[in-house]
Amino acid sequence: MSGESSVLRARDLSVGYAGTPVCAPVDISVGAGQMLAIIGANGSGKSTLLRAFLGLLEPLAGTVEVLGREVDERERSFRAQVAGVLDADAYFPGLTTREHLVLTARGHAVRAAGSVVDDLLDQFGLTDHANAFPESLSSGQRRRLLLAAGFVRPRQILVLDEPEQRLDVRMRRTLVQMLREDAARGVSIVFATHDEELVRGTGASALLMADDACSVLSPADAVAALARGL
């Protein structure tokens, strides 16, 4: 998780609320095509860290850089490079599944948006629900829609918060495959997770969150830590 060609870099990064850190400072570097899982107990600061990576939360101290520049979510270039899917249900209630994805694709200047969306609907098993509104989808189908909205965006970095949530076993396996394909294309992927299989399947290294020190683990050590319940 180091090297000169760092795509995402955090240095002595402290994150938290109202001036109080939620975990120890973080030092990580993620290169092109690398995957980093963020693991740790409930409340250990995983989502908070991801929000800082996405420029949605100001660091208390330290820095976060994407492709050598400090993150600024308001910059168009940042939004063109970084796609994030966080926990919140962030869909448009008045748009169908397909309309939501096409709007997201067009908003990010994706070429041939219609056919890109149709492929994603297929990959996420949503083709039969393309014309459904979010409230008529199951919670797992809504989760698939949110993930598809992340995958429809152009990206050099993909940030996901517990992407395994509410997905069935088959969809989790498909997700592993999609993440591996993204990484093989050079996309850097950072995801918070509690899922041992997701870490095993992706072969990701991990950042283990803690109050005293956040440590980087090898893929094997990350799987072992999750297997023993951290």
Ligand SMILES: Nc1ncnc2c1ncn2[C@@H]1O[C@H](COP(=O)(O)OP(=O)(O)OP(=O)(O)O)[C@@H](O)[C@H]1O
């Ligand atoms: N908006 C907020 N304001 C104040 N404190 C918050 C806020 N969001 C989270 N926290 C606190 O920050 C700490 C870290 O929360 P965070 O959501 O980052 O943990 P997490 O590791 O993602 O947990 P989980 O595994 O349960 O998703 C928790 O103690 C939580 O109560």
